[in-house]
Amino acid sequence: MRFEGKRALVTGAAGGIGRAIVAGLLAEGAHVAVTDRDTSALTGVTHLPGDLLDPTFCDALPARAADALGGLDILCNNAGVITRGPITDTTDADYALTMGVNVEAPFRLCRAAIPLMGQGSAIVNTSSCWGLRPGPDHPLYVMSKAAIASLTQCLGRDHAHQGIRVNAVCPNEVNTPMIRTGFEIRGLDADKAVEELNASVPIGRIAEPEDIADVILFLASDAARYMTGALVEVNGGKPVI
Numbered sequence: 400m401r402f403e404g405k406r407a408l409v410t411g412a413a414g415g416i417g418r419a420i421v422a423g424l425l426a427e428g429a430h431v432a433v434t435d436r437d438t439s440a441l442t443g444v445t446h447l448p449g450d451l452l453d454p455t456f457c458d459a460l461p462a463r464a465a466d467a468l469g470g471l472d473i474l475c476n477n478a479g480v481i482t483r484g485p486i487t488d489t490t491d492a493d494y495a496l497t498m499g500v501n502v503e504a505p506f507r508l509c510r511a512a513i514p515l516m517g518q519g520s521a522i523v524n525t526s527s528c529w530g531l532r533p534g535p536d537h538p539l540y541v542m543s544k545a546a547i548a549s550l551t552q553c554l555g556r557d558h559a560h561q562g563i564r565v566n567a568v569c570p571n572e573v574n575t576p577m578i579r580t581g582f583e584i585r586g587l588d589a590d591k592a593v594e595e596l597n598a599s600v601p602i603g604r605i606a607e608p609e610d611i612a613d614v615i616l617f618l619a620s621d622a623a624r625y626m627t628g629a630l631v632e633v634n635g636g637k638p639v640i
């Protein structure tokens with residue numbers, strides 16, 4: 400029960416990785432506030448649904464979670480969107496969406512959460528291995544994930560003296576709606592495409608959401624007490640090429 404008495408806020412909580420984070424936190428004793436556009440499928444949590452593109456919603460969210468839970472010890476900035484295609488195919492709307500959800504929202508949530516947090520608190524951001532080394536034809540997504548990786552390193556250093564650790568997990572492919580809808584948009588059978596992708600990973604399969612959530616939970620826990628500003632790649636041995 401690593402999270403007994405801890406109070407956590409999770410974004411993107413209704414998504415693939417988000418659900419696994421929430422389940423893990425609840426299983427180990429945390430009180431959890433969740434946010435997503437629709438959180439109604441989640442149970443045993445405090446519901447704070449909303450749109451992360453709304454700056455007012457983001458600015459107020461950590462305090463609302465802290466009010467509901469009696470404080471805030473853990474923030475998981477996990478929500479994200481993926482925008483595909485070369486820069487010449489991207490629109491202003493793609494830019495606003497990607498940077499809004501993947502960068503501005505975590506920026507606002509960290510800024511509002513840190514003053515509420517004390518010694519032993521932790522922020523865990525979900526970046527991507529593509530935030531460390533760019534993959535092809537996703538410049539908007541890649542730059543947004545590089546930005547959250549950089550924010551993680553900055554805040555990890557700047558707030559260590561307050562006992563607030565800030566780390567990021569950087570997954571390669573994970574079997575969630577994000578990756579599956581990408582296949583479907585391209586007219587492919589998602590199960591078949593995942594099977595083919597499995598063969599490209601040295602460990603033998605792409606990640607399941609729990610494989611990533613377990614690392615996020617470790618980074619949120621006191622077992623990672625000497626880690627801050629770290630970008631932890633979780634890739635089953637598959638580098639970005």
Ligand SMILES: NC(=O)c1ccc[n+]([C@@H]2O[C@H](COP(=O)([O-])OP(=O)(O)OC[C@H]3O[C@@H](n4cnc5c(N)ncnc54)[C@H](O)[C@@H]3O)[C@@H](O)[C@H]2O)c1
Nearest residue numbers: 411413414415416436450451477478479527572573575577
């Ligand atoms: N799936 C992968 O292969 C993969 C790889 C590396 C990194 N990631 C990152 O992992 C994180 C979780 O993604 P996932 O794979 O679970 O995808 P997902 O699509 O299942 O979950 C993302 C969640 O974010 C929420 N969200 C998006 N825009 C929002 C908004 N404006 N307001 C509120 N909520 C919003 C969605 O509703 C969704 O529930 C993301 O940051 C993603 O970039 C995923």
